[in-house]
Each structure stands twice: as C-alpha cells, then as structure tokens.
Amino acid sequence: MSMVTLMAIAPQLRPTHCTNEERIHGQCIGPNRNQLAFLHVAMFWLAVGGGGIRPCSIPFTVDQFDSRTDKGRKAINSFFNWYYTTFTLVLLITSTVVAYVQTVSWAWGFTIPTVCFFCGLVLLFAGMRIYELVIPEGGVFSSIVQVFVVAYKKRRHQLQSVGDGIFYDPPLKKTLCSKLPLTSSQFRFLKKAAIIDNNDEIKQDGMCMNPRRLCSIQQVEEVNWLMIIVPIWASAIISFLPMQIGTFVVGQAMRMDRHLGPKFEIPIPSIFVISLIIIMATFLPIYDRCLVPTLEKFTKQEGGITLLQRIGLGKEISALF
Numbered sequence: 568m569s570m571v572t573l574m575a576i577a578p579q580l581r582p583t584h585c586t587n588e589e590r591i592h593g594q595c596i597g598p599n600r601n602q603l604a605f606l607h608v609a610m611f612w613l614a615v616g617g618g619g620i621r622p623c624s625i626p627f628t629v630d631q632f633d634s635r636t637d638k639g640r641k642a643i644n645s646f647f648n649w650y651y652t653t654f655t656l657v658l659l660i661t662s663t664v665v666a667y668v669q670t671v672s673w674a675w676g677f678t679i680p681t682v683c684f685f686c687g688l689v690l691l692f693a694g695m696r697i698y699e700l701v702i703p704e705g706g707v708f709s710s711i712v713q714v715f716v717v718a719y720k721k722r723r724h725q726l727q728s729v730g731d732g733i734f735y736d737p738p739l740k741k742t743l744c745s746k747l748p749l750t751s752s753q754f755r756f757l758k759k760a761a762i763i764d765n766n767d768e769i770k771q772d773g774m775c776m777n778p779r780r781l782c783s784i785q786q787v788e789e790v791n792w793l794m795i796i797v798p799i800w801a802s803a804i805i806s807f808l809p810m811q812i813g814t815f816v817v818g819q820a821m822r823m824d825r826h827l828g829p830k831f832e833i834p835i836p837s838i839f840v841i842s843l844i845i846i847m848a849t850f851l852p853i854y855d856r857c858l859v860p861t862l863e864k865f866t867k868q869e870g871g872i873t874l875l876q877r878i879g880l881g882k883e884i885s886a887l888f
Contacts, residue, residue, distance in 0.1 A: 568616075568681040570609035575673040580605055625650065630701045659843055666836040714790045717760035717782050724759045734761040734784040737774060747788040754791050761787050799878065806882055 574580045580602055585595035598606070628646060633639035661680070669676030760782040763769065775781050816838050825833040862871025872880070 568613070568677070568684050570605065570612065572674070572677040572681045574606065574609065575677045631699050655843055655847055659840055661836075662840045662843070663834075663837050666834040670832075670834050710786055711790050711793070713778060714757060714760050714782050714786055717780060718757050718787075720780065721759040721762055721764075722756070724762050726755055726758060733763055734758065735763050735769070735775065735781050736761075736784045746785055747792060749784070749788060750791050750795075754794055757787050757791055758784070799875075802882065806885060 582598045582602065583596050589595050625647075628650075629643055632642045632646070634643065665676060665679055668679060761784040763781065769781075770776055775783070817835060820835040820838040823838075825835075825838075827833060859871045863869065866872060
C-alpha cells in the first residue's frame with residue numbers, strides 16, 4: 568500500500584499526464600521499465616499481503632473463543648454477525664467517501680487507506696500479549712497425502728470386522744479443543760489408514776511409531792470432511808465464473824449521467840453501494856424477521872433451513888436472475 572501511495576504522490580514513478588489531444592493523435596508517452604517494475608512489485612506484495620490476511624483473519628479471531636462452552640459458541644456466532652456487518656459498512660465508506668476523494672486526488676485517495684491500514688497493524692500488534700496463539704503442528708497437505716498413502720497400503724483390510732476400538736485414536740493435542748464427529752458412510756476406505764495392525768505400531772506414550780504406516784482417526788476424519796466440502800467449493804467456483812456483475816455495473820456507470828446538480832458527479836465505484844444498501848436495508852431484515860420465523864414453523868428447525876439448503880437456494884436464485 569505504501570508503494571502504491573508513493574506512485575500516486577511522486578511524478579517520477581508514473582507516466583506523464585496525457586491530454587485528450589495527445590491521446591487522439593497517439594502521442595502519449597507510456598511508462599518506462601523502472602516505473603513498470605515498481606508497479607509490478609507493488610501489485611505482487613499487495614497479492615501476498617491479501618493472501619496472508621484474508622484466509623487467516625477469521626480463523627485467528629475464532630481461536631480466541633472457547634468452542635467447548637455455550638458462551639464461547641454464542642460469541643463465535645456473534646462475531647460472524649459483527650464481522651460481516653462491519654465489513655459491509657467499510658465497503659459503503661470505501662465506495663463513497665474514499666472513491667470521491669480519489670476523483671479529487673489519487674494521492675489522498677491512496678494515503679487514507681494506507682494510514683488506516685497502518686493503524687490497524689498497530690492495534691493488531693498491541694494485543695499480542697493477550698491473544699490465544701494456536702501453534703501450527705505439521706503441514707496440512709502432508710497430512711492429507713499421508714492418509715491416502717497409508718489407506719492404500721492397508722487397502723486389503725476389511726472394515727466389517729473392525730470396531731471403533733481398533734482405530735488409532737491418540738489423546739488430543741494441547742492446541743485442539745474437540746474431536747471431529749466420526750462419519751459412518753462417506754469415504755469409508757480412508758478409515759483403513761487408522762487400523763492398528765499390532766501394538767508395535769504405538770509407543771508407550773500413545774504416539775505413533777511410524778506415521779507412514781498408521782494415521783490417527785482424527786487425521787482420517789479431517790480428510791473425510793475436506794472431501795465432503797470439495798463439491799460445495801467446486802460449485803462455488805463454477806457459479807462465480809459467469810458472474811460479471813462487477814464489470815457490468817462499471818460499464819453501465821461509465822455511460823450514465825451521474826451528475827447530482829451542476830458540480831457534483833457520483834464516482835463510478837459508488838454505484839456498488841446500491842446493491843449493498845438493498846442487502847442491508849431490505850433483504851436482511853425481511854429474511855431475519857419474516858422469512859426465518861415462517862420457515863421455522865414449517866420445518867421445526869432452528870434457522871428455518873439448513874446451511875446446505877441456503878447455499879443451494881442462493882445458487883438457484885442466482886441462476887434464475
């Protein structure tokens with residue numbers, strides 16, 4: 568963000584301004600190699616930073632609550648509501664205030680979010696002493712590969728004669744609060760990786776002697792649940808591919824008369840606020856206060872319908888529109 572801000576402030580880091588007459592005659596001077604290199608490095612670090620923040624911020628916050636208690640589970644649900652509420656509010660501000668500032672000055676338009684980002688970073692590190700830090704243990708992908716390899720090695724075992732007591736189920740690690748529930752029917756062949764052939768595979772402290780020959784039932788269930796989620800994850804990718812709502816809105820806004828009075832013109836990014844306002848002011852209250860109570864009377868289920876049904880219904884509505 569600092570590099571992008573410097574590009575907007577320092578004229579040496581960007582091409583010279585091109586007038587309409589120069590653009591018509593093809594006389595605009597493009598960026599040189601150093602300017603392009605600076606831009607590419609800035610975009611690279613923005614991608615790296617976004618990739619580090621977005622998938623980790625929510626799980627890290629959830630780690631601060633104790634999911635073993637009713638109070639902790641309620642706090643987690645409350646956190647998700649507040650998170651998406653504030654996230655939508657921030658989008659409203661960035662799509663209106665910041666977007667308008669950028670129409671006046673790109674330097675100030677980038678400086679404001681950079682300063683806010685720095686303040687957020689300071690607040691994050693200010694709470695380091697009170698955070699509940701869950702230390703990562705092992706690699707995610709190596710554990711997945713291990714389950715498939717061990718299950719293949721023990722493919723000739725018969726699950727029909729194997730009880731739950733034969734599965735390798737060591738004590739929970741300090742970083743884990745609870746165990747995943749055991750699935751009964753999905754991907755049963757993976758459970759062969761947790762079958763104990765003999766006691767020589769386990770140490771006296773209950774740990775596995777050779778991870779290449781035995782996996783815990785929790786490792787198996789983690790892979791099992793991951794494979795169950797894959798169809799939902801894959802369908803989300805397919806459904807987002809044809810959704811060009813962002814470019815469509817921008818294309819329409821570029822051709823609209825966005826003037827409110829003789830001097831003020833609505834910035835193009837502010838057009839996205841319309842959909843956010845409709846969701847916050849119209850759909851969410853109707854869904855929470857009208858639709859959910861009505862569905863609960865018919866389905867006798869908390870929330871009206873399950874999460875999977877909500878996802879499917881949302882995709883069907885999206886396909887219709």
